[in-house]
Amino acid sequence: MEEPGFAVLVTEPGKGGQEALKAVRAVTGLSLWRSKLLLDRAPVTVVEEAPLNWASGAARRLQDADVPAAIRCTWCDRTVPRDGRLLDPGPCASRFWPTAHCQANCLASCDCEFCSAYGPIVLTL
Secondary structure (H helix, E strand, O other): OOOOOEEEEEOOOOOOOHHHHHHHHHHHOOOHHHHHHHHHOOOEEEEEEEOHHHHHHHHHHHHHOOOOEEEEEOOOOOEEOOOOOOEOOOOOOOOOOOHHHOOOEOOOOOOOHHHHHHOOOOOOO
């Protein structure tokens, strides 16, 4: 079963200090100069199609450097709350898998064949 990708966004221009530039560089692999350009163009996507656990770590690193960052599911375009809560499954409309299987949702299992055969999916952030 294919998993959704998550994008890391810089939601607004940050202070652009040295720590912010280093955090963007660490997350994107860009040079300091290109990291500065990226910060100046906010809101902007800095990482596309990453697994949820990697996107969470990248967003946390940016936020620790005072860069306003968010995580967005690339399948349903919903933003994961900053406090780490999982999303309400109601508005998820993924055509790829049941709502309960989305890593960003608060549900842990459903009545699909996979969950019946292998048990519920336990998710941790």
